[in-house]
Amino acid sequence: MTTPADGPNHPVGQARRLAAERFPDALSVVLAGSTVAGRATATSDLDLAVLVEDGGATRRETLRFEGRLVELFIHTRAGLDELFAADTASRRGVMQRMYAEGLVLTERDGAGTGLKHRAAAALREGPGALAPATVEDRRYALTDALDDLSDAADPVERLTVAGVVLDVAADLLFDHHRAWKGGGKWLPRRLLQADPDRGAALLDGYRRLCETAAPQPLTAAATDILTLTGGPLREGHARTWPVSHDPSPVPGACTRDDPDAGPA
Structure with a gap:
């Protein structure tokens, strides 16, 4: 009742x-x-x-x-x-x-x-489209994270990198569909709304990696999204930031603690 x-x-x-x-x-x-x-x-x-x-x-x-x-x-x-x-x-x-x-x-x-x-x-x-330069940054970040995922032998590092792959691939997919994004528990809900097929494949790949440590399903799903949004990006990617006298990091600059960070 x-x-x-x-x-x-x-x-x-x-x-x-x-x-x-x-x-x-x-x-x-x-x-x-x-x-x-x-x-x-x-x-x-x-x-x-x-x-x-x-x-x-x-x-x-x-x-x-x-x-x-x-x-x-x-x-x-x-x-x-x-x-x-x-x-x-x-x-x-x-x-x-x-x-x-x-x-x-x-x-x-x-x-x-x-x-x-x-x-x-x-x-x-719907939200506006990401700027082309931002999409390039996301593609570069996902390419880098997928490379790290293939090399990750430590199980904790593998899980951490997998989280980056999930977040950045999801962000690219949201932008591709001009769909509203979500964080936390809302990420999978919004992802499945934006693209039921690719979203489900990405989430299933992440779940399987967490359960079995096998990276292949997540790699395949994220690579599919990367291809959809312009493909891998390594050589030729460059960004400049204005010179600042403030010793703190420039806002938006890539660091290794940033999901959009490039190679160490």
Whole structure:
């Protein structure tokens, strides 16, 4: 027997009570995340996007309400414009997806519904393409990581390099399809949405390497993506950065701790 959505122990009911108690004057409160997607568990947190009047603060806050962890994304209209722009630049579309896929709990003058339509349109449009130079950097990084993977004898090094192969190959595939990317648990979900066949092959190759230490399936899947996006890149790849008097590393420069790093 399932708990009614507005019951005392249902996360949607908890979210409605939190919105009423904590944000009675909000322009809108939208519930997003696993609860709306139907994947919530007893320990899942609540993700709430809260639109407040101009003059308020744009911030993120974590609290606990009725025993459940809550992530609050609080913003003004101007603040949300900045968040949308940042999420578009990062090609993740986090706030856009929260609004587009979320459940409007409260709103004034249709504010939440209007933002849902705006966010859904932005998701359909997709992120912009990576700059050609950035694609070259990704191709070089993946070529280098695949070379390292073939040479890796230490099991810990092999797993570490495999993670780089997964991340960079996924990034190239996301860009090829102009698809929104994801991190953590969202990487495989977004990857399968962007390209069910190549995404599944890449994820399966990574899983098999973790389970059996065999690199061949991951190498084959990543090489397929590399070929799709321009092919391996070694000789001829070059980048310059402006000279800085600051002794700290130049932003964007390749280091061995960077997934885009070149050969040591």
